[in-house]
Amino acid sequence: MRVSVWKGSAQGSFREFEVPRHPSQTILDVVTYIQRTLDPTLAYRFACRVGMCGSCAMTVNGVPRWTCRTHVDRVLKNDALSIAPLKNLPVIRDLVTDMREFFDKWARAKGNFSGKATKADPFAVVPPASVERKAVDAGIECIGCAVCYSACDVVAWNPDYLGPAALNRAWTLLKDQRDVQGLERLRAVAGDAGCHACHSHMSCTERCPKHISPTAAIAGLKREVARAAIKGAL
């Protein structure tokens, strides 16, 4: 197959390679073949190769995807592939993006757990069937891959927007009954760059490889922010 791969930084260009096909070949296998056999200067990022670490996401034929779990058979068009870095993030080199602003936004959305129990307390019992627990479980398997962030048009229009992953994280913590930072978190996501900037396009939800719905999480945040505002708590 013919594979066009982005080389360089934001001012780079695509370079073409011929790569042999194999059964069950993934996009990450293709990139690794190119780096090990055809162009040792090619920069890319991966760690686990099994869909756990979230580090291998790239733009494949124009669509953000986790590359270690994307089979070539599913995405090959006319025996050709194009592989580029994720959109909406600065490119360091080739297929490697700078993830700092993505994770800085998790911090801005208060994406850290903050409990009051000590190790002397018994384990918290959170019933799996409770509404809150179900809301947390629906969003907790996020691997921080930034596929949703790269797919979101609002991030492209407004680089200050916290984005789907950080807001989904805020939602899972807001619904976590052990966390005590709820009000601060609502304040953090209530501003112009927070949940109300989301246009509910659903691109994040369509693309998330873990089948999480940041759109639903953001809708939940909008409701909770409105409730808190009506009560005068914000």
Ligand code: SF4
């Ligand atoms: S639903 Fe909201 S966060 Fe998700 S892609 Fe659309 S605008 Fe972005």
Ligand code: SF4
């Ligand atoms: S919500 Fe999904 S697409 Fe977004 S960072 Fe988490 S796992 Fe990746």
Ligand code: FES
């Ligand atoms: S290499 Fe870890 S998710 Fe792809």
